[in-house]
Amino acid sequence: MQKKKLIVDFDDTIVESIFLQRVNRFLKTSYTFDNFTNYYIDDIVPIDKRNEFFDSFCDTNPYSDVKLVDGARESLEKLSKVYDIYICSGCVMYNMPNKSAQIFAYKYEFLINNFPFLSPQKFIFTNSKEIISADIMIDDYLSNLKGNIKQKFLFTSYHNKNFSDKELEEKGIKRVNSWKEVCQILL
Template sequence: MKPRIAIDMDDVLADTTGQFITIYCRDFDPSALPQQFRDESFHELLEEKVYRQLSDYVYEPGFFADIPVMEEAQEVTQQLAEKYDLFVTTAAMEFRNSFVDKFDWLDRYFAHIPWQNRVFCGDKSILRADIMIDDLPRNLQSFQGEGLLFHAPHNRDEQGFKRVRSWREIAQILL
């Protein structure tokens, strides 16, 4: 039996921050510099009203349908699949309209991870795996295995977990 890796979807496999950057530049400020949102989180940079309006996009059908894939995520997960059992573990229950978008997105970009290995949940504390890769520290806090915190602007100050900044770095650690 191969060791198991639980892999989060948003801001780990899918560049959800990039999706928000695209929407912000399109609908709120065409002159904004996208890189600024890679260094600091939206809630730090935007007025509360604008931040809430931008955050509401996740509730719209289609938001999760065309999120860009994180650089090298496809290649590295294909390599990892030879050595590990991979499970995509995404908190889809929070956003009711996300399920079909996320399922279809995984079919399109990560068909090498079968539907049987996709866990759409709310509370990730129920997961049992050897390794979890996630961008939210709260999901790693109750996890019993090794947690890898995938770097994102919203977790940049977190010190409690081993941080990874790219799929290339994950490959160096796990392959």
């Protein structure tokens, strides 16, 4: 029997946000995820320093010391035996499209080095996730869960905690709080 197609997001689903660490380093602060409820952590950088912040953003690989979300690797390895897994991730930074080429390479390298059991042929790098058609999709960003997907899961992250279960249910989406929970539902 053909395996079901499972689409998994990358940032804030497999790896923790790269922006928190970068913002803290730039502003010499020690913010934690609890300090943010908006998706764009970089909004905290004062307007007059934003250009400088983004100019330095891609100078070194922001994924070189990023943390994996707890249980992501083990869970994806188990899931890969049962599902046909595709990683789908946007690489074009909305405010620095001309500097985003490196992001494609950084993410690709991270995935092949840390997830050797996934097929690089099944990495999809697009910001237009509404074109995706699949059985299941897991993503932390609500707007990304708009494609032709039978089962949609919102992966809990600092910026999406305020959506109620009822609100999500109306959009045909179920919240999952951890990779452990993903495995309990899908395996």
